[in-house]
Amino acid sequence: MIFLKRIVLIFLGLLIAxxxxxxxxxxxxxxxxxxxxxxxxxxxxxxxxxAVMCLGESTTSxxxxxxxQKILNKKHPGKFSVIDCGVPAVKLxxxxxxxxxxxxxxxxxxxxxxxxxxxxxxxxxxIKKKSNKKIERFKLYKxxxxxxxxxxxxxxxxxxxxxxxxxxxxxxxxxxxxxKKYSASAKICEEILETGKNDCNxxxxxxxxxxxxxxxxxxxxxxxxxxxxxxKQVSDYWKQxxxxxxxxxxxxxxxxxxxxxxxxxxxVNDANVLFSEMLYLGIKDYMTPEQKTRFxxxxxxxxxxxxxxxxxxxxxxxxxxxxxxxxxxFRTAEELRLKYPNEKTYGLYxxxxxxxxxxxxxxxxMQYPVRSIEPLKQMLKNEQYxxxxxxxxxxxxxxxxxxxxxFFEIFSDQFAGDFGHYKKxxxxxxxxxxxxxxxxxxx
Numbered sequence: 001m002i003f004l005k006r007i008v009l010i011f012l013g014l015l016i017a018x019x020x021x022x023x024x025x026x027x028x029x030x031x032x033x034x035x036x037x038x039x040x041x042x043x044x045x046x047x048x049x050x051a052v053m054c055l056g057e058s059t060t061s062x063x064x065x066x067x068x069q070k071i072l073n074k075k076h077p078g079k080f081s082v083i084d085c086g087v088p089a090v091k092l093x094x095x096x097x098x099x100x101x102x103x104x105x106x107x108x109x110x111x112x113x114x115x116x117x118x119x120x121x122x123x124x125x126x127i128k129k130k131s132n133k134k135i136e137r138f139k140l141y142k143x144x145x146x147x148x149x150x151x152x153x154x155x156x157x158x159x160x161x162x163x164x165x166x167x168x169x170x171x172x173x174x175x176x177x178x179x180k181k182y183s184a185s186a187k188i189c190e191e192i193l194e195t196g197k198n199d200c201n202x203x204x205x206x207x208x209x210x211x212x213x214x215x216x217x218x219x220x221x222x223x224x225x226x227x228x229x230x231x232k233q234v235s236d237y238w239k240q241x242x243x244x245x246x247x248x249x250x251x252x253x254x255x256x257x258x259x260x261x262x263x264x265x266x267x268v269n270d271a272n273v274l275f276s277e278m279l280y281l282g283i284k285d286y287m288t289p290e291q292k293t294r295f296x297x298x299x300x301x302x303x304x305x306x307x308x309x310x311x312x313x314x315x316x317x318x319x320x321x322x323x324x325x326x327x328x329x330f331r332t333a334e335e336l337r338l339k340y341p342n343e344k345t346y347g348l349y350x351x352x353x354x355x356x357x358x359x360x361x362x363x364x365x366m367q368y369p370v371r372s373i374e375p376l377k378q379m380l381k382n383e384q385y386x387x388x389x390x391x392x393x394x395x396x397x398x399x400x401x402x403x404x405x406x407f408f409e410i411f412s413d414q415f416a417g418d419f420g421h422y423k424k425x426x427x428x429x430x431x432x433x434x435x436x437x438x439x440x441x442x443x
Contacts, residue, residue: 048081052438053108053361055095055352056115059368059421060086067424067431075435083108091118092348099355110441111356112392112434114366116345117416121375122307123342170202177205182213200227204238211245221249228266239273247283261286268294275299300417304342307333311370311418318402330372333418337375346379357385362441364390366434369398369411369419369426392437397429 052072054065065084072080083106087094095115102108170192176185189206192199204227211220224245227234234242243263250260264283267273268291275298284292293313300309314329356363365380367373373393380386398419401410411420422430 049079050109050438050442051081051083051106052110052112053083053085053102053106055099055102055111055113056086057090057118058086058088059117060084060114061088062086063422064427064430064434067427068434071428071431071435072438080438089118092116092345092352096348096352096355099352103355103359103361108361110362110364110438112364112366113352113356114368115352116349117368119345119348120304120342121337121345122340123304123344124306124340125304170199170205173202173205177209182209185209186214200232200234201238203227203232204234204242207245208238208241211249217249217253220245221253224249228263236272236274239270240276240279243267243270243273244279244282247286251286257286264291305417307336308417310336311416312414315370315402315407315414315418318399319407323403330370330418334372334374338378341375341379350380350383353380353389354383354385357388362390363388364392364434364437364441366392366430366437367394368416369394369422369430370402371395371418390437390441392433394430394433397433398426401425401429 052068054060054068061084063086065082065086069080069082072082083102085095085098085102085106092115170189173185173188173192176182176188186206186209189202189209193203193206203223207220207223207227210216210223224242226232227242228246243266246263247260247267250256250263264287267283268287275295280295280299287295296309296312297306300306310329310333314326314333317323317326317329353363353365363385365376367376372395373391377391380389398410407414409423410426411422413420415421
């Protein structure tokens, strides 16, 4: 009965947390959407000759369209209404789904499209299948399976350790961990392992508890060392945790940078380990350039974003003023987008452009900052409407700006590798580029 109450409390806690998170996101989304709708409706009320609809994600929403309206008002007063249809975090599916409503509501003469980054332009899925890599490498998938196993254990569909008492099983230890009862969780793990069960993942879990929650870092270090020395078979997720313990303990506690670098080298060369951004950020200052390259390549490969890796390296070369090397990396990123296109992304992109041209809307396909326009052209070159599209590049203007300023003077983050959410100067740069293209289209 007590155990059932615990399960009910866990479910209630999770449910309440999810409801609060959802309400927070809905509120934030509502505020952004309301402000955006206010500006769009105001633009429609102002009599103008042309309506310009801007489609995209967070790099469009409340960004360059605001500056575009200002400079159009200044140069062509009363002639243009700019409609901001950018929505943060959305994918092309959402843009396509809402396109008919936006066309009916705003009746645009021109559509400016800078979109697709949230879907990704590169896909290595077929390569991954051939190399027999599994989805279990992803942390969220593992967490999902872990929670699923908790539910099974709670409902007594499956008991991982049926020969022990009801509370002496790994699932119960995990449940205690999620309740932040770290000592109790560790005690269950210790009792299970004392029975002689050879559960290396549970052993790794206990090492993690010791190191991060129970201040038994030396014990955790010895356990992690034992796993690596004896080559115990643990999941790629727990392998990452083990390397984290070994590297962090050598750097912070033992002050043994040489050993830390030795474990970093083992990590980089270990095929059976999860490569994550958090791990990379924690150890990159102790890595050689070659190790950084190998680690980051694997990390981005499993995100279907290896092109973003090369873009990030290109930006780094720009900051070091090695422009020749930077262009080499930019070209490599572009080649990946051309050679391994994400067919789903491109399919949705084409449907959006077709719907716009079918409605006799003049279309401007705009590329993201820094990136080459060629992959977009290649994607659409066989479509019947190709000759009716204007292509707009932001490659040259942003690369020139990067020669003058540091990356984070222009962008607030680097979420796409070679670019991020741009600041006001970037918005103005794009808006000026769009205005020139609009003038060209209308001529």
